[in-house]
Amino acid sequence: MFKGLGNMAQMLRQAQQMGGKMEEIGAQLKSRRVTGAAGGGMVEVEANGLGEILQVRIEPTLTDREMIEDMLPAAINQASAKAKALHMEMMQSLTGGMDLPGLDDMIAQLGGGDVPPGP
Numbered sequence: 001m002f003k004g005l006g007n008m009a010q011m012l013r014q015a016q017q018m019g020g021k022m023e024e025i026g027a028q029l030k031s032r033r034v035t036g037a038a039g040g041g042m043v044e045v046e047a048n049g050l051g052e053i054l055q056v057r058i059e060p061t062l063t064d065r066e067m068i069e070d071m072l073p074a075a076i077n078q079a080s081a082k083a084k085a086l087h088m089e090m091m092q093s094l095t096g097g098m099d100l101p102g103l104d105d106m107i108a109q110l111g112g113g114d115v116p117p118g119p
């Protein structure tokens with residue numbers, strides 16, 4: 001009857017350890033940087049590993065507003081995809097390479113979309 005309690009205590013310890021590692025990964029993702037570009041680098045967007053946009057750079061010679069408006073979403077989407085891939089990579093390092101069914105789907109839902117394949 002009490003055999004299961006030892007297993008449950010161990011599971012709780014592992015969950016606490018994983019929670020600490022998740023916080024550490026969150027901090028690492030916040031400090032990591034990814035860049036998305038469009039128009040041959042005329043528009044660049046820098047984001048952190050959490051997908052937060054940090055900076056937008058637009059080539060000073062680019063004066064066509066319509067072109068900028070077209071390139072900006074492409075650069076943002078590229079930076080976002082790279083941030084999601086980085087997030088996925090770091091989460092997989094947390095699980096120690098274990099194949100956990102549904103992990104990809106769960107991370108995709110947390111990130112708000114599909115997780116792109118790695119490089």
